[in-house]
Amino acid sequence: xxxxxxxxxxxxxxxxxxxxxxxxxxxxxxxxxxxxxxxxxxxxxxxxxxxxxxxxxxxxxxxxxxxxxxx
Numbered sequence: 001x002x003x004x005x006x007x008x009x010x011x012x013x014x015x016x017x018x019x020x021x022x023x024x025x026x027x028x029x030x031x032x033x034x035x036x037x038x039x040x041x042x043x044x045x046x047x048x049x050x051x052x053x054x055x056x057x058x059x060x061x062x063x064x065x066x067x068x069x070x071x
Contacts, residue, residue, distance in 0.1 A: 002029050004058045006050050010043055018069050025050065027058050045069070 004027035023046040044058045
C-alpha cells in the first residue's frame with residue numbers, strides 16, 4: 001500500500017469495458033509528512049469517492065484492481 005495525494009482526474013473517450021462505472025484518478029505518492037512527493041504519479045481506480053487534494057492509500061499490483069473491479 002502506498003500513501004498518495006490525488007492530483008487529478010483521468011478522462012478518456014474510450015474505456016476498457018471493465019472500467020465502465022469507475023472513476024480513474026491520477027495520484028502522486030507522498031512521504032509520511034503527506035506533502036513531499038515521492039516517486040512518479042500513476043493512475044488509480046477510485047473506490048472511495050476521493051477528490052483532488054485528498055490523501056488516499058493506493059496499490060500498484062494487479063490483484064487489488066481485480067478485487068475492486070470484481071474481475
